[in-house]
Amino acid sequence: MNSEISTHEAFSESELVLRLSSTRCGARLARHLAVRQLHVWGVPYDSTASENVAAVVAELAANAVTHGRVPGRDFELRVCLVPGAVRVAVSDTRTERRPPEPGELAAPEAEAESGRGLLLVQALSRAWGVLPRVPGKTVWAEVPRVPFAEVLTGVR
Template sequence: MRGWGLPLEAPAHIVAELAANAVTHGRVPGRDFRLALTVTPGTLRIEVTDTRGDRIPRIRDAGRGLVLVDALADRWGVREGPAPRKVVWAEVFLAAGSRGAAIRRA
C-alpha cells in the first residue's frame, strides 16, 4: 500500500482483522485463505477468501474484529463464493488524486 501511495493505518488494521478471522474461523486443514487488494480510482478494496462458506461472519458483542472493520471501512460485507468459499470484503474510500487501477494478491 505504501508503494501505491495509499493510506496505511486503517487498511493495515482491516487486513490484519480479516486475515486473523480467516485463520481463526475460516480455516480448514490443508486449505489456506487468499488476500486480494484492488485499487481503483477513489477506492481500495480488501478481500479475504476462505474455504468455510458455511460460516458467515456477523458483528457480535463478544468479539471486536468485525466491530473494528465496521469502524475503519467505509463499506464492508460478505459474499458467497463458489462452494465451499466465501469472501469477506471491505472498502476504504481514497482521497482525490490517488493512483490508478492495480491488483495485488498475496
C-alpha cells in the first residue's frame, strides 16, 4: 500500500473517500486516484468531465496542502456521483484559514502569481461552496458530467 494513503473507505459503489498526506505528493495522488475512479465508474479518462474533475481536485487538494495544512494531519478527498455531476469535496483540519465564499471571489491583479484557483473551480463547476467541519472545513464543487455547452445545445 502506498504510504501516502492513510485510509480508504468506500461508502457506496459510487463514492470514493480517501485520506491522504498533506503533501504535494498527496495532492498529486488525489487527482490521479479521482480520475482513475471516474474511469472505473464509466467516465472515460479523455472526457471533458474527467479533465474538469481532475482540474478541480488538483486545485482543491493543492489548497488543502498549501493553506489548510496542519502538521501531522491528513486531508480528505471525497468523490461521488450525483445526478448529472461529480461531487468533489476536500476537507482539511485548519480552522483559522477559511477560503472566500463563492460570492466573495475577486479576480487577482494581472501581475499576481496566485489567486486564480478558486476562480477556475467556479468556472468548471455548476455549484461550489465551503462548509464548516470539526475540526476545519470542507470545500466542495459539483462538476457537470456533460459540459455546459452540450447541455445548452443538446450536441455531444
